[in-house]
Amino acid sequence: MADEPTSSGSGQSGELQIVVCELADEHYGLDIARVFEIIRHQPITPVPRAPSFVKGVINLRGRIIPVVDLRARFGMPEVEPTKETRIVVAESPSTRVGLIVDGVSEVLLVPADAIEQTPAVASGADAEYLRGIAKLGGRLVLLLDLDGLFGAEERTALAGAA
Amino acid sequence: MRLTFDLQPGDDRLFTDESLEQIGQIERGLLELEHGLDPGVVNEVFRAAHTLKGSAAMIGHRRMAELTHAMEDLFGAFRSGTLRDLKPFADVLLTTIDVLRTLVAEVRQGSALTDAPESLTGRLRELLSTATAAPGRGVPEPNDRVALPADEAGVSDSTFAPLIRRLLWEAPGGYEPRSLVVCRIDPMSEWQAVRLLQLVIECEEMGILIASAPDRREIESELGSTLLAMLVRGRPLELSEMRARLGAIEEVVEVEVVAAPADAPGGAATDAPIDSPFAGGRAEGAASSPSIEVYRPQDPIPVPGIERIARASIAGDQLKLAQQTIRIDVTRLDELMDLVGELVVHKTRLAQSAQELAARLGDDPLARRADEDAQQFARIASQLQDQATGLRMLPIDTVFNRFPRVVRDINSQLHKEVQLIIEGKETELDRSVLEVVGDPLSHLVRNALDHGIEPPEERRALGKPLPATVRLAARHADGRILITVEDDGRGMDPAALRQAAIDKGMMSREAAENLTDAESLRIIFAPGFSTSKFVSEVSGRGVGLDVVRNNIENLGGWVDVSSVPGEGTRISLSLPLTLAIIGALLVRSGPRVCALPLTGVVETLRIEPGSLGRVRGHNVLSLRDRVIPVERLDGALGDPPRPLETDDRGFVNLVVVRSRNAEMALAVDAFVGQHEIVLKSLSRLTGERMGLAGATVLADGTVGLVVDIAALIERSTSNSVPAARPTARVA
Numbered sequence: 001m002a003d004e005p006t007s008s009g010s011g012q013s014g015e016l017q018i019v020v021c022e023l024a025d026e027h028y029g030l031d032i033a034r035v036f037e038i039i040r041h042q043p044i045t046p047v048p049r050a051p052s053f054v055k056g057v058i059n060l061r062g063r064i065i066p067v068v069d070l071r072a073r074f075g076m077p078e079v080e081p082t083k084e085t086r087i088v089v090a091e092s093p094s095t096r097v098g099l100i101v102d103g104v105s106e107v108l109l110v111p112a113d114a115i116e117q118t119p120a121v122a123s124g125a126d127a128e129y130l131r132g133i134a135k136l137g138g139r140l141v142l143l144l145d146l147d148g149l150f151g152a153e154e155r156t157a158l159a160g161a162a
Numbered sequence: 163m164r165l166t167f168d169l170q171p172g173d174d175r176l177f178t179d180e181s182l183e184q185i186g187q188i189e190r191g192l193l194e195l196e197h198g199l200d201p202g203v204v205n206e207v208f209r210a211a212h213t214l215k216g217s218a219a220m221i222g223h224r225r226m227a228e229l230t231h232a233m234e235d236l237f238g239a240f241r242s243g244t245l246r247d248l249k250p251f252a253d254v255l256l257t258t259i260d261v262l263r264t265l266v267a268e269v270r271q272g273s274a275l276t277d278a279p280e281s282l283t284g285r286l287r288e289l290l291s292t293a294t295a296a297p298g299r300g301v302p303e304p305n306d307r308v309a310l311p312a313d314e315a316g317v318s319d320s321t322f323a324p325l326i327r328r329l330l331w332e333a334p335g336g337y338e339p340r341s342l343v344v345c346r347i348d349p350m351s352e353w354q355a356v357r358l359l360q361l362v363i364e365c366e367e368m369g370i371l372i373a374s375a376p377d378r379r380e381i382e383s384e385l386g387s388t389l390l391a392m393l394v395r396g397r398p399l400e401l402s403e404m405r406a407r408l409g410a411i412e413e414v415v416e417v418e419v420v421a422a423p424a425d426a427p428g429g430a431a432t433d434a435p436i437d438s439p440f441a442g443g444r445a446e447g448a449a450s451s452p453s454i455e456v457y458r459p460q461d462p463i464p465v466p467g468i469e470r471i472a473r474a475s476i477a478g479d480q481l482k483l484a485q486q487t488i489r490i491d492v493t494r495l496d497e498l499m500d501l502v503g504e505l506v507v508h509k510t511r512l513a514q515s516a517q518e519l520a521a522r523l524g525d526d527p528l529a530r531r532a533d534e535d536a537q538q539f540a541r542i543a544s545q546l547q548d549q550a551t552g553l554r555m556l557p558i559d560t561v562f563n564r565f566p567r568v569v570r571d572i573n574s575q576l577h578k579e580v581q582l583i584i585e586g587k588e589t590e591l592d593r594s595v596l597e598v599v600g601d602p603l604s605h606l607v608r609n610a611l612d613h614g615i616e617p618p619e620e621r622r623a624l625g626k627p628l629p630a631t632v633r634l635a636a637r638h639a640d641g642r643i644l645i646t647v648e649d650d651g652r653g654m655d656p657a658a659l660r661q662a663a664i665d666k667g668m669m670s671r672e673a674a675e676n677l678t679d680a681e682s683l684r685i686i687f688a689p690g691f692s693t694s695k696f697v698s699e700v701s702g703r704g705v706g707l708d709v710v711r712n713n714i715e716n717l718g719g720w721v722d723v724s725s726v727p728g729e730g731t732r733i734s735l736s737l738p739l740t741l742a743i744i745g746a747l748l749v750r751s752g753p754r755v756c757a758l759p760l761t762g763v764v765e766t767l768r769i770e771p772g773s774l775g776r777v778r779g780h781n782v783l784s785l786r787d788r789v790i791p792v793e794r795l796d797g798a799l800g801d802p803p804r805p806l807e808t809d810d811r812g813f814v815n816l817v818v819v820r821s822r823n824a825e826m827a828l829a830v831d832a833f834v835g836q837h838e839i840v841l842k843s844l845s846r847l848t849g850e851r852m853g854l855a856g857a858t859v860l861a862d863g864t865v866g867l868v869v870d871i872a873a874l875i876e877r878s879t880s881n882s883v884p885a886a887r888p889t890a891r892v893a
Contacts, residue, residue, distance in 0.1 A: 045867065046754060048853075056754075058864075
């Protein structure tokens with residue numbers, strides 16, 4: 001079921017439109033079709049017994065959504081929120097989740113031929129949650145596979161419950 | 163095998179919902195028809211099958227369309243009177259129902275889930291042709307329209323009898339010569355109402371019509387019928403012109419004219435008044451007194467002909483009503499409820515702001531106006547909340563209607579003779595409760611049938627009535643809904659239950675002997691109580707009544723049981739009408755605000771730490787004559803344990819909570835206040851939610867966690883704190 005780089009995303013044209021987020025000194029790309037909204041950091045209600053990377057829940061216009069700290073998720077050192085900190089609200093068919101990132105820098109159009117398969121040794125993020133790497137100008141943008149990530153989160157959370 | 167259907171995205175849900183509704187209607191109809199053929203019900207199932215076939219064909223679900231077509235043809239034979247007894251077909255038709263449900267599931271699944279429809283379609287066709295292949299009859303070709311010979315059935319045809327009786331009963335008296343005209347329309351006609359109307363208008367234009375059944379109003383309300391009886395002036399011999407004109411109308415397959423009995427009213431139908439209470443109950447729905455329906459095991463129910471018509475004409479009324487309702491996706495209702503919940507929260511904030519404004523400005527016109535506006539806003543918001551909650555209310559029938567089938571199946575499986583009586587099926591409750599009450603009820607009904615009711619021979623030997631009775635009833639009481647499952651079976655013996663509890667090591671002999679009889683009955687709800695006698699295929703293995711009790715108590719409900727040995731058992735469930743909006747005590751605990759549902763809160767206390775006692779290393783509170791374990795709320799929910807803390811005035815804030823007979827005192831940092839809250843679910847991503855019922859949005863827009871008091875106490879009493887364990891946990 002793992003997505004091929006060109007099999008989904010923003011249309012059939014072979015281009016992918018992504019939201020670029022900053023995490024430590026790395027750039028991560030999220031398929032814009034999956035980004036519901038980007039909000040400023042706000043008070044989060046901690047939930048007992050939640051996995052350590054789930055910081056708690058917030059109210060998004062009446063809907064309660066869990067918030068995941070991507071730094072904690074990828075094993076990076078956690079930091080206090082700054083005024084650049086954003087919560088990227090992303091959705092998959094089954095769930096809606098807030099992702100805490102250090103900042104959101106831009107929206108980019110990535111041509112399909114700029115996307116490469118993830119090398120075995122990649123970055124803080126486990127390779128299985130990446131759908132590829134885009135080389136844009138002089139920098140690398142790691143493309144997150146939200147389905148893989150959400151699926152793993154749920155499995156982790158449920159396993160923790162057992 | 164992958165399947166693709168001709169559906170717009172999102173339409174699969176509409177198709178599924180509508181189809182399941184039609185299938186449910188057919189199933190209920192079949193269960194009624196098994197006890198006797200009722201033309202109204204035959205029409206209903208025929209129409210439902212027809213609609214189902216149409217929708218299946220429309221989305222290109224060929225196997226489903228073919229199966230429903232075969233079923234429709236079979237119903238057509240009942241409708242035309244070719245077949246008269248449904249019993250031989252009941253099993254195969256009910257199997258068809260089950261297969262149809264699977265076929266509907268295929269649409270969302272996108273792949274084939276069953277290979278039954280092909281053979282089943284063939285079997286239905288075979289049954290139909292065998293059953294209708296009597297000599298001298300036209301064997302209906304399943305796929306073609308059938309023209310019945312005009313002289314096949316006379317007025318003596320029993321399907322006409324109710325129409326004629328009603329006609330004679332309703333028609334004004336008179337002494338001129340009269341005739342009865344009965345007409346039959348091709349059962350496959352798509353234009354039944356039009357044809358019936360043409361017939362009636364024809365006679366009206368000739369100036370001979372006295373009355374018709376169904377009457378014009380009923381026909382115009384699209385009452386589906388292929389039969390028409392008319393009372394007209396003149397002797398049969400004088401009416402040849404009429405006969406010709408009626409016979410010329412398309413799709414009219416039979417016109418029969420006989421002399422009407424003179425001055426018929428009074429004598430003809432005294433046995434069944436037309437304005438039977440049955441009619442009122444059906445039409446008024448929720449507004450009327452609770453209805454009672456009886457589903458018997460074997461003996462056919464004699465249904466008076468006139469009631470059948472009363473029923474049919476009400477079906478017509480319901481049809482008209484149906485046009486004034488719209489179908490709404492439940493997620494949209496939930497979203498509406500979410501928004502209303504936010505509005506209610508802001509209502510409180512607005513009122514606070516207005517008061518602060520008044521305090522700051524004193525007697526100022528602007529402050530007064532703000533206060534008045536806030537009050538007006540609060541009134542409207544409350545009304546809106548009531549309305550939105552009302553939209554989510556559904557009759558409990560949506561849960562009850564599965565039980566006639568359950569009872570029928572268990573009857574044949576366990577060879578029992580049980581009639582099911584359903585009362586108050588129009589009782590309304592919130593969707594949130596409805597969704598969770600079905601499984602516990604199924605469990606209780608199956609239990610009653612399996613364990614409660616004796617086998618027929620045993621009942622006969624005891625001189626108890628056959629069939630046995632299981633009564634399922636719902637009603638509103640004290641702002642809650644009360645559901646009872648009652649049987650007249652063998653009942654339970656408190657002493658035997660006490661002995662079983664001792665034998666199983668669930669309690670000591672002393673503890674058991676201290677139980678009253680009423681407390682002893684509650685042993686059946688204790689975890690792990692299920693004797694070998696209590697395990698069978700029907701009730702399932704392992705899952706016991708403790709699960710039922712837990713499910714109900716998690717909803718803020720409770721379970722009661724009463725029983726008389728030899729006479730029967732009654733189990734009552736009391737549930738809140740809604741789970742969506744609940745009263746709660748808000749408290750601050752650690753890094754968050756928590757909401758404790760008021761249903762579980764006994765009292766709040768502020769005490770000096772020195773007045774707490776210690777039992778085996780745990781804090782306890784001596785309250786009047788009770789000893790109650792004390793635990794920090796955040797710790798009980800799973801935060802790292804911390805010692806008790808006092809507030810700035812040196813007190814420990816405690817909330818005493820209760821679930822069943824167990825109590826505990828939760829230490830919190832501060833009391834925030836008492837509010838109505840909207841309960842929302844927590845994402846699975848937040849992990850184990852033991853002790854949490856969900857979350858809610860607080861007045862400041864942040865999220866508070868809603869505590870599941872029953873689960874918290876259950877865990878606390880089963881884990882540690884010896885003093886928390888009540889002397890008899892099952893009591």
